[in-house]
Amino acid sequence: MVVRRLPPLRALEAFMRVVRLGSARAAADELALSPSALSRRITNLEEFVGKKLFTRAHQAMKLTDEGRHFYDAVQPKLEELALAIEGQSENLSLLRLHLGVLPLFGSQRLFPRLAELRRMHPRLHIDIDTGAHLEDRVGDTLDAAIILSRGPKSGLHAVRLDENxxxxxxxxxxxxxxxxxxxxxxxxxxxxxxxxxxxxxxxxxxxxxxxxxxxxxxxxxxxxxxxxxxxxxxxxxxxxxxxxxxxxxxxxxxxxxxxxxxxxxYSYWFVCKPMALEQRPVRLFHDWLVKAGL
Missing domain, CATH: 3.40.190.10 (Periplasmic binding protein-like II)
Incomplete structure (x- = not known):
């Protein structure tokens, strides 16, 4: 059996966080690294794959075309790996998402499809909150929310779910x-x-x-x-x-x-804090919601 050489996993983690958060500074803060230490990890990954993954200018990092192709190829495999480990572990606790939802969206569009999400991710459980001011509570009492709005506030990761x-x-x-x-x-x-x-x-x-x-x-x-x-x-x-x-x-x-x-x-939007996408319950729900096209 041939054992393939793996990339430096810390470098791979740094790369994924920069892409998902859209900011090298945010990724460095999340990983408790200095900007220079984060840059070194990215450089190590680039040397391993032999490709320039980011362009760097004025302390900003932007994906190259090769970097985008690398992310698109690797991200699904990492998700498969996480699912495989999750499925084989008896020690993992439930994954819990605190989600704000408007009642009509919940009853008409979300609940009829939640069974398929449960089949895909049986450890993922969702606490539903239909209270007022959902958007204002994202990042506080809510991990994420589905809101009806002219447009979400700045500073939130937002995905438009429809046009009405x-x-x-x-x-x-x-x-x-x-x-x-x-x-x-x-x-x-x-x-x-x-x-x-x-x-x-x-x-x-x-x-x-x-x-x-x-x-x-x-x-x-x-x-x-x-x-x-x-x-x-x-x-x-x-x-x-x-x-x-x-x-x-x-x-x-x-x-x-x-x-x-x-x-x-007004349109329906999924919203969360950008850094919340690094939390597995938020990421699983986000990816399923976008793919399901609710």
């Missing part, structure tokens, strides 16, 4: 009474249901109608998309929300009003 259309959603009977063509006089007599954290959806919808100054009889505020759908299904008002939610609900009581689409100002 805004629709007016109502009970089927209400839709029949309103007709197929928007009528200002009729719409001004209606109650609209708006999520209190997504007010610009209603603004975008009115602008598409050419009725930016439309003033309905009432606007009822909600902090739950699930309850907005139920209220609309019960005929309590017209819900302004993403069309995707009505489709996934598959509720025969609900329908879209009128025949037009509006680009939503």
């Amino acid at each position: 259309k805004v629709h007016a959603i109502s009970n089927v009977e209400v839709a029949k009474s309103l007709g197929d063509t928007p009528d200002r006089a009729i719409l001004e007599k209606q109650t609209f249901l708006i999520h209190n954290e997504l007010p610009e959806s209603f603004t975008a919808w009115k602008e598409e109608l050419g009725m930016r100054d439309l003033e309905p009889a009432a606007i009822d505020q909600f902090d739950s998309g699930q309850l907005m759908l139920e209220a609309a299904a019960q005929g309590l008002g017209i819900a302004i929300m993403h069309d995707d939610h009505r489709r996934r609900a598959a509720d025969p009581r609900l329908t879209d009003l009128f025949d037009f689409e509006v680009d939503s100002p």
Whole structure:
């Protein structure tokens, strides 16, 4: 049996962290190394593989094309190695992720797919938090979150999960009474249901109608998309929300009003602190989420 020569593992770890964190300084801090010590480890790896993996200028390190090819080839193998060791060890504890999730995303998109993640990574368990201000709590009480936002705050690693259309959603009977063509006089007599954290959806919808100054009889505020759908299904008002939610609900009581689409100002995002990607529970969930295309 031929034993292949392995690269210096500490050098390989330094390389992977620089790529994942996007910063040599952040990688050095994470590894408790000086910038020069980190650079030496990268140099050792480059000498081992015989390739220039980074360009260096003004204390910044940028992947070369060969460095990118090296990362793409090695990263999946390292993940396989970690999984193999995890599967053979009886001493590893559970991997636990503290995840913030909006309830409607959780019930419609996340939970129906979590069983496949559990089959892939049986030691990974997820604590779900549906509380308020998810984005603000990332890096504190939450490891990561799935939020609905115009765009995450700077300083967060963010992956956009979709792009949405805004629709007016109502009970089927209400839709029949309103007709197929928007009528200002009729719409001004209606109650609209708006999520209190997504007010610009209603603004975008009115602008598409050419009725930016439309003033309905009432606007009822909600902090739950699930309850907005139920209220609309019960005929309590017209819900302004993403069309995707009505489709996934598959509720025969609900329908879209009128025949037009509006680009939503908001999208679903996965967010975490950049350094959190070095934590195995966060990395496993992140990679699965992106690949699954939820």
